[in-house]
Amino acid sequence: MKVIKKGFEHATIGKELTCVGDGFGKGKGGCGAVLHVVPADIYVKHFSIGDYDGTHYWFVCPECSAKTYVKYDVFHK
Numbered sequence: 090m091k092v093i094k095k096g097f098e099h100a101t102i103g104k105e106l107t108c109v110g111d112g113f114g115k116g117k118g119g120c121g122a123v124l125h126v127v128p129a130d131i132y133v134k135h136f137s138i139g140d141y142d143g144t145h146y147w148f149v150c151p152e153c154s155a156k157t158y159v160k161y162d163v164f165h166k
């Protein structure tokens with residue numbers, strides 16, 4: 090028998106991240122919830138404003154909807 094897709098996949102590739110609400114947008118602090126975040130939960134957007142040029146990565150807390158920035162390699166440490 091060959092495993093096509095492992096169960097509990099998210100348990101191994103996910104990260105426990107804390108909602109700190111430092112993302113742009115809503116402008117409010119996070120609720121402090123510890124969330125199991127997987128790559129599919131991460132939003133990616135490239136910004137080019139004036140001299141600034143960079144890509145932002147963040148997730149949105151399901152509890153309080155605040156955005157929290159993460160590093161692009163958060164799942165590869």
Ligand SMILES: [Zn+2]
Pocket residue numbers: 108119120121122150151152153154155
């Ligand atoms: Zn939150």
